[in-house]
Amino acid sequence: xxxxxxxxxxxxxxxxxxxxxxxxxxxxxxxxxxxxxxxxxxxxxxxxxxxxxxxxxxxxxxxxxxxxxxxxxxxxxxxxxxxxxxxxxxxxxxxxxxxxxxxxxxxxxxxx
Amino acid sequence: xxxxxxxxxxxxxxxxxxxxxxxxxxxxxxxxxxxxxxxxxxxxxxxxxxxxxxxxxxxxxxxxxxxxxxxxxxxxxxxxxxxxxxxxxxxxxxxxxxxxxxxxxxxxx
Numbered sequence: 001x002x003x004x005x006x007x008x009x010x011x012x013x014x015x016x017x018x019x020x021x022x023x024x025x026x027x028x029x030x031x032x033x034x035x036x037x038x039x040x041x042x043x044x045x046x047x048x049x050x051x052x053x054x055x056x057x058x059x060x061x062x063x064x065x066x067x068x069x070x071x072x073x074x075x076x077x078x079x080x081x082x083x084x085x086x087x088x089x090x091x092x093x094x095x096x097x098x099x100x101x102x103x104x105x106x107x108x109x110x111x112x
Numbered sequence: 113x114x115x116x117x118x119x120x121x122x123x124x125x126x127x128x129x130x131x132x133x134x135x136x137x138x139x140x141x142x143x144x145x146x147x148x149x150x151x152x153x154x155x156x157x158x159x160x161x162x163x164x165x166x167x168x169x170x171x172x173x174x175x176x177x178x179x180x181x182x183x184x185x186x187x188x189x190x191x192x193x194x195x196x197x198x199x200x201x202x203x204x205x206x207x208x209x210x211x212x213x214x215x216x217x218x219x220x221x
Contacts (some may be wrong), residue, residue, distance in 0.1 A: 003155075031207060043156070043198065043211040056208055091156065099144060099202055101209060103156040 002026045004104035006092050012110045013082055021077045021107045023092030032075045033093040033101060034067065036060070043091065049075065050097075082111045114139050116199050118212035125189050126220050133184040133215045135173075135199030143201040145175055145182040146209065150196040159184075159197070169193070189219045 005024045013019050025032050034046040047057045049067050066078045075094075079086055087110050093101040115138040125131055137143060147159040160168045162175040162182060173184045182199060199212040 033207070035209070042213045043200075043209075045208040045210065048207050056206060058208070095207070097207075099207060100158055100161065101207070102158075103148075105155045 004092055004094055004102050006090075006104035006107050008107060009105065010108045010110075012112065015084055015111055016081050019079050019082055019109065021079075021090050021092075021109070023075045023077070023094075023104055024073050025075055025092070025094030026102055027073070029094035029096055029102070031055075031095045031097050032067075032069070033095075034077045035091040035093065035103075036088040037091065037106075038085075038088045046077070079109075082109075084111050087111045114143075114201070114203070114210050116201055116210055116212035118197075118199055118215050120215045121213070122216045122218065124218040124220065127191055128188050131184075131186045131189045131193070131217065131219075133197050133199075133217065135182045135184065135212060137180050137182065137199075137201050139180075139201055139203065141204055143203055145173070146200045146202070147171070147173055147182075147184050148198040148200060148211075150198070150214075152195070156198070189217075191219050191221055193217060194219045 007022045032049040035043050037043045045058050047061045048055045064080045068076050089106045089108050091106045092104040095101045117136045145162040148156045149159045150156050171186045196214050198214045200209040
């Protein structure tokens with residue numbers, strides 16, 4: 001069964017550094033999402049992406065964040081200048097548009 | 113405000129006991145409700161959604177609009193049901209999922 005994959009599984013970075021989190025959505029899916037979960041807190045929506053543009057974003061998704069689909073398979077989340085509070089588990093998800101979202105295993109980001 | 117509340121952080125039961133994981137929501141309009149499950153060291157996966165009205169792995173959930181609830185139930189818990197369960201909602205004109213804080217279900221032998 002096809003699955004969403006994410007790399008890396010863990011990333012440690014210094015505050016102020018740029019990070020890029022990568023996702024490979026399920027191949028016939030057209031809608032892509034990023035969520036994050038700070039330790040001990042709820043899963044929070046960051047952004048949705050369709051047809052090569054952002055369709056919706058949350059208040060969390062400020063100018064430090066960006067998303068891109070650089071080729072036909074990858075979907076990336078970039079954090080330009082990481083802060084301590086960006087430490088979280090980041091989940092990518094994809095769907096065909098029918099509201100059922102399929103999640104990746106997550107990338108655990110630690111900002112020191 | 114759009115919100116999903118799961119009042120229990122942890123629910124512990126013995127195998128064979130009934131289980132009810134509570135979920136209440138706040139949403140102006142007609143949301144779509146979901147239950148996601150995360151087994152140990154695995155990804156979040158959809159368990160069921162209210163519009164499907166189906167039973168998955170013996171679990172059912174009924175949307176009660178009057179009480180704004182979507183409780184997850186199973187008559188006889190199994191050890192393999194031990195996992196983190198998240199209730200979530202999605203609105204009419206949006207795909208974004210709003211999650212509750214999750215309830216950890218522990219089923220003891």
